[in-house]
């Protein structure tokens with residue numbers, strides 16, 4: 228005998244949180260499954276090393292098969308929103324027009340998406356970074372941009388009250404002040420008030436789609452578990468959702484599954500200055516490039532920094548040279564180049580179900596990256612840097628695609644109602660549905676699309692988002 232939920236949502240990041248809230252608010256009985264643990268402000272890891280180990284898949288060391296790209300992704304209740312910077316931008320015409328052209332789907336336009344952005348933003352505390360938020364790294368960035376005649380703009384973050392402390396280095400390891408607007412402190416919290424059930428440390432291995440029922444299999448703390456929903460929504464992120472569908476054998480029916488993987492390869496470039504910069508004090512990120520030429524060339528620049536462990540990994544070599552470099556931690560400034568990648572990769576699994584990710588940077592991508600790296604070098608030289616280290620490592624933080632949205636079952640995985648082609652009870656509405664790389668921070672758009680998806684999903688059940696789900700009975704018990 229087992230409970231059947233109205234919806235089982237797998238994953239708890241920006242997508243899972245919004246879906247859970249909207250479905251619970253409409254009166255549905257919802258179960259959220261998450262492979263990671265739940266942390267509270269008091270239990271978030273207190274240092275960089277344990278944050279990587281306890282909040283990320285593979286301890287933050289997922290790579291492509293040739294180890295050319297390193298991927299970071301959250302494995303924790305709240306998903307990527309627990310470990311990200313929560314920079315929240317809407318997509319522009321350039322990104323959405325590209326998606327509409329690729330998919331033929333009309334709602335990819337700034338006008339059609341505006342209502343969904345408005346709705347999710349109304350639940351978030353948003354702060355446009357002000358001059359008083361800048362640390363010296365941001366000041367140098369702006370100084371360089373102005374000297375070189377390039378346009379910059381303030382970043383917008385999801386944060387409520389970061390206080391006056393200058394220890395924001397912990398943002399990337401969970402926010403102990405509950406200021407950063409992760410899905411845990413926003414949508415999941417509200418969904419719980421509407422009855423959401425959450426099960427953590429539940430690693431989903433298989434999804435079986437049936438006419439009236441979807442069964443989800445997995446392991447929870449070493450114990451085999453199965454749960455049931457009338458409908459299931461997969462929100463495990465680009466790698467997670469694609470891996471779950473591949474492990475469940477959907478590839479034979481969905482030939483495009485695993486294709487079209489993008490990741491905005493990022494290069495963190497460090498300059499050493501004679502002065503103390505203290506990039507680790509105050510907000511890590513507060514300004515970005517706003518130069519139309521850069522958008523056209525396919526890259527953007529943001530001021531950024533990282534903890535000492537991450538920075539030490541960027542420096543090639545070891546021994547005395549490496550030690551001398553790290554001793555200059557307080558003299559480092561950093562600018563990141565993020566590339567709008569043009570060459571999609573693929574996500575596959577091996578016989579044991581482990582991820583096999585293939586993605587290389589082709590000439591077009593290197594052209595974009597090199598254009599950005601050249602601008603960074605010019606900026607640092609203009610500012611009088613003693614030494615500039617261009618990042619030898621490419622990092623993928625924005626992972627997208629694998630279950631692309633589109634109209635055609637040969638070239639896409641979900642339709643414009645966010646339903647997996649020919650699987651009416653299975654939906655996906657996370658970063659895995661992205662048709663291409665937008666070149667813009669993705670999290671807000673993931674939430675806006677999840678909001679749109681929740682309306683379609685409720686409509687499939689005959690419910691408009693303003694009315695309540697008519698439950699057949701509060702809990703349906705079935706013999707399985």
Ligand SMILES: Cc1cc2nc3c(=O)[nH]c(=O)nc-3n(C[C@H](O)[C@H](O)[C@H](O)COP(=O)(O)OP(=O)(O)OC[C@H]3O[C@@H](n4cnc5c(N)ncnc54)[C@H](O)[C@@H]3O)c2cc1C
Nearest residue numbers: 238240242262306307311312314431463464467658669670
């Ligand atoms: C360091 C860093 C900084 C970033 N900064 C920004 C930023 O400032 N702005 C921005 O827009 N984006 C940023 N991003 C990217 C952003 O966080 C992601 O794009 C976003 O979190 C993706 O949302 P999602 O809901 O699709 O998936 P995720 O947030 O990845 O959530 C998926 C969840 O599903 C769970 N899951 C996966 N597989 C399974 C399984 N088999 N069983 C059970 N659960 C599973 C995962 O554990 C995870 O919690 C950053 C990312 C990183 C790593």
